[in-house]
Amino acid sequence: xxxxxxVSEVRLVGPSGETVGIVPTADALRLAQEADLDLVEIxxxxxxxxxxxxxxxxxxxxxxxxxxxxRRNQTNVIIKEMKLxxxxxxxxxxxxxxxxxxFLKAGDKVKITIMFRGREQHRPELGFRLLQKLSxxxxxxxxxxxxxxxxxxxxxxxxxxxxxxxxxxVDAQAAKESRAAERAAVQAEEQAExxxxxxxxxxxxxKERGRSENLDPEIEA
Numbered sequence: 001x002x003x004x005x006x007v008s009e010v011r012l013v014g015p016s017g018e019t020v021g022i023v024p025t026a027d028a029l030r031l032a033q034e035a036d037l038d039l040v041e042i043x044x045x046x047x048x049x050x051x052x053x054x055x056x057x058x059x060x061x062x063x064x065x066x067x068x069x070x071r072r073n074q075t076n077v078i079i080k081e082m083k084l085x086x087x088x089x090x091x092x093x094x095x096x097x098x099x100x101x102x103f104l105k106a107g108d109k110v111k112i113t114i115m116f117r118g119r120e121q122h123r124p125e126l127g128f129r130l131l132q133k134l135s136x137x138x139x140x141x142x143x144x145x146x147x148x149x150x151x152x153x154x155x156x157x158x159x160x161x162x163x164x165x166x167x168x169x170v171d172a173q174a175a176k177e178s179r180a181a182e183r184a185a186v187q188a189e190e191q192a193e194x195x196x197x198x199x200x201x202x203x204x205x206x207k208e209r210g211r212s213e214n215l216d217p218e219i220e221a
Contacts (some may be wrong), residue, residue, distance in 0.1 A: 013042070013052040022048060078165075079158070081111045084134075086126035097137055100159065104141040106172070107165030114155040127155040135159065 012020040012028050015037060023031075032039040032053050040059075043050035080103040082096055103110045112134060114127035131148045138159065146158035163171070 007048055009048045010041075010051040011043075011046065011048050013050060015053050015055075028053075079109045079111050081113060083113045083115055084130060086114055086116060086120050086123065086130060088130070097134060100134065100138055101141060104138060104159065104161045105163075107161050107163050107167065109145065109161065110142070110159045112157045112159065116153050116155070121153060124150060124155060131155065131157045 008025055009022050010025050010028050012023050012031070014020050015035070020031075028039055028051055035053060037053045038056040039051050040054055040056055041049055042052050080099075082100055082103075084093070084096055088096070100110050100112070112131060114130060116124070116127065120126065128148050135142075135144050135157070140162075142159040142161050144157060145160035146156070148155055148157040
């Protein structure tokens with residue numbers, strides 16, 4: 001019984017949520033004892049207070065289970081960062097883009113930073129066009145969450161993934177299991193071929209003896 005229950009009457013709720021009615025506190029305690037349940041105060045500020053008959057230990061356990069499940073499904077948002085120069089060459093651009101693609105596939109946000117130096121600071125359009133190109137190249141995996149903006153000598157844009165991190169993990173696990181199944185199938189096929197070859201054994205070929213192989217060359221076959 002909750003120690004806070006000190007009033008003479010309570011509004012009683014049954015184990016299944018049904019309203020029993022307003023009953024004396026002593027009767028509510030007796031009903032709880034007879035049903036081998038606890039009398040738990042669920043709305044202490046109500047007049048009269050609302051109490052429920054329940055298995056309080058089971059109630060706490062189920063709530064703890066739900067809390068653990070919620071924490072397990074909670075996604076931790078991680079922001080990766082990728083830095084580029086406004087005059088980056090094509091090969092380096094493809095390499096950097098590959099990293100961005102990998103981050104987005106994993107369900108992470110990506111902060112793209114264009115670093116300007118010297119006279120490049122007077123050509124912000126170079127950075128803007130580069131960011132625009134990158135966002136278009138990875139549009140299938142992510143979207144522009146924060147549009148390009150100048151920040152001192154840098155220009156920054158944030159890309160967000162289309163897939164949530166939890167979904168990305170599920171997809172990655174499924175892809176991993178698929179690759180493992182394919183490898184196992186290939187190995188099984190190769191083993192079957194080896195077993196079949198071993199079962200067949202070496203094939204002895206019979207050689208025909210020609211006329212020149214007669215013991216006596218003057219005797220016709």
